[in-house]
Amino acid sequence: MLGQVVCQYCGRTIEYFESDRVVVLYGVDPECEHRSEPCEDED
Template structure:
């Protein structure tokens, strides 16, 4: 089983099926919206 973790706040975003135990990093919805808001200002 694999886990998807937010690279900014380290919250668990989700899980996926995999033969090995794997951790992937991405961005959760909260962090994406915060970053977009900062870029617009």
């Protein structure tokens, strides 16, 4: 099943399969591949 999430940082729509790792990695706070690890310092 194909789903869609929106990057919490840039608002880009990310398409993913239900079994895709993006669900595991990003969960309820999805991010684009340009930011694989959320920065705690929003400088």
